[in-house]
Amino acid sequence: MRVVVLRYGHRVDRDKRISTHVGLVARAFGAEGMYIYGERDPSLVRSLAHVNRTWGGSFWVSWIDDYAAEIENWKQGGGKLVHLTMYGQDIQSVIGQIRAEESVMVFVGSSKVPRDVYRLADYNVAVGHQPHSEVAALAVFLDRLFEGQELMKRFNGALLTILPSKDGKIVIKAQGKESV
Numbered sequence: 001m002r003v004v005v006l007r008y009g010h011r012v013d014r015d016k017r018i019s020t021h022v023g024l025v026a027r028a029f030g031a032e033g034m035y036i037y038g039e040r041d042p043s044l045v046r047s048l049a050h051v052n053r054t055w056g057g058s059f060w061v062s063w064i065d066d067y068a069a070e071i072e073n074w075k076q077g078g079g080k081l082v083h084l085t086m087y088g089q090d091i092q093s094v095i096g097q098i099r100a101e102e103s104v105m106v107f108v109g110s111s112k113v114p115r116d117v118y119r120l121a122d123y124n125v126a127v128g129h130q131p132h133s134e135v136a137a138l139a140v141f142l143d144r145l146f147e148g149q150e151l152m153k154r155f156n157g158a159l160l161t162i163l164p165s166k167d168g169k170i171v172i173k174a175q176g177k178e179s180v
């Protein structure tokens with residue numbers, strides 16, 4: 001299944017850290033890339049590119065100027081739009097249906113999400129009906145979508161790989177050196 005994220009409304013001064021975390025969660029939990037609609041922020045792209053270089057994979061970030069056109073384009077190609085919102089349907093009641101789709105764009109907000117997104121969405125999905133965070137909502141959504149399998153994902157080309165450890169930090173370097 002193809003999964004991409006659309007991060008709506010990035011503001012450089014207020015959202016730098018949260019948008020970076022949205023990208024980190026998207027990457028680590030199985031999405032292939034992230035569209036961002038909002039103020040251009042080269043430092044965000046650099047941070048995520050650095051994570052790719054160090055920890056592998058090919059997660060991409062792409063700035064967009066017209067979120068509605070991007071969504072329409074995705075839907076024209078047969079993809080579905082999932083909008084994460086506390087006002088949506090319970091995740092537990094729709095996740096099975098979403099899992100059966102071939103490709104999904106997951107829309108998360110920062111500033112107020114415009115009304116048209118609720119209409120464009122094939123699924124408005126709530127991760128509980130309390131306000132929390134786009135980072136938490138995305139993590140829970142992707143984990144339920146992939147049923148935990150995303151945590152087993154291997155990232156190609158990593159400079160560093162962690163060996164699970166009960167009581168320390170074990171990191172394998174690509175050059176074959178091991179550091180503890």
Ligand code: SAM
Binds near residue numbers: 125
């Ligand atoms: N004030 C904004 C608005 O009115 O649209 C929402 C701010 S909220 C911190 C940012 C994003 O987190 C939302 O757009 C939504 O994508 C996500 N979010 C927060 N709580 C959620 C929930 N309970 N279920 C699903 N998504 C949630």
